[in-house]
Amino acid sequence: MSVAPASAASRSTAEPLLALRAVTLRFGGVTALDGVDLEVAPGELHAVIGPNGAGKTSIFNCINGVYRPQEGELRLDGQDLRGLRPARIARLGVARTFQNLGLFTALSVVDNLMLGRHHLMRTGFLTGALWVGRARREELEHREAVERIVELLELEAHRHRPAGLLPYGLQKRLELGRALAMEPKLLLLDEPVAGMNLEETEDMARYLLEIRRELDLAMLLVEHEMHLVMDLADRVTALDFGRRIATGTPAEIQADPRVIEAYLGAAA
Known part of the structure; x- marks a missing residue:
């Protein structure tokens, strides 16, 4: 039975499903994430953008337990995720797709x-x-x-x-399906249209919209295809060198001078 998606207003006032507070992740002398705050509301599609090395995949790896940040809080529906194994986090309701396919x-x-x-x-x-x-x-x-x-x-x-x-396009769709089969509360989408042609990208966008309409599922999206991000996301967080530089609606992010300088590029 399908569930009608929550309105944008109700999402903005709802308690966050996922909350990262001052998350810091270091590898020796390298700081991959530096005090990052991020929230995903129930039913929201929240995108994370930034140049290569900005810390986008590190956020995913912290959420699903592959990495353990040295500082900060990670909570899913109020449950502390720090120190939990990936299998336990999956049982709590986190599913993930991968940029590089992991199909059998x-x-x-x-x-x-x-x-x-x-x-x-x-x-x-x-x-x-x-x-x-x-x-x-x-x-x-x-x-x-x-x-x-x-x-x-x-x-x-x-x-x-x-x-x-x-x-390839169908394999990416199958990867998405396997994550949905886990019946997650939160779906982590790691570059779901990477390597796709225009037709395959449009198909994937259509399926993501259908998933939102049918399941009202919260999603955290990492993607370099800016047209997809700006068309689908409720909110966008921009990272640079492991720091959050802006969070806002797609229109606000596109107009933010810090994001333009770091990632989107200045107008000609």
Whole structure:
């Protein structure tokens, strides 16, 4: 059953789903993140932009537990994420897509999507191997959930094809689907249109809009394709050398002189 997206006004007054406060991450003498603050409201699509090396991927790695910042707070729905393992954070409701695809190329589209359901499965090894009783019911329930994602992302014609035989654009769509299969509260999108042509980029934008309309899912987007960012994002945070230099609406970010100097480029 679809859920109507919250209005922009209600998102602006809602308690943040994700909150980063003064997050600092260092690698030896290099500071990757320097006191970064960032919030994502329920149902919001929040984009993070900046030049290469600005700290965008480091934010993702801190949120999903790959990196542990030395200072600051990270909270998801009030839950402290610091020190938690990535698998625990995934169970709390954080899913991620990757710029470099991490699909199991020999497995079918449906089987790759089923892998996203793994942390939701409760059947033990023996019962699962025998595929009786609860194990059988659970398998059918998860396959029904996967089929809804297949339909949402229009992958019906490819459901039984090995992932490795799909064109690049469809593989990126499958990567998105596997993250959705986790039923997250927060979806981290790491350059979802990297390497895509114009038609594939427009398709991905359409699917992201459909996901927002159907699921009202909070998303944190890192992307270099500025047309996509400015068209889709509710708010944008700009980073430079690990520091936040601005947060605002797409129009405010496009007009901010600090962002223009650091990333967008001055007008000719």
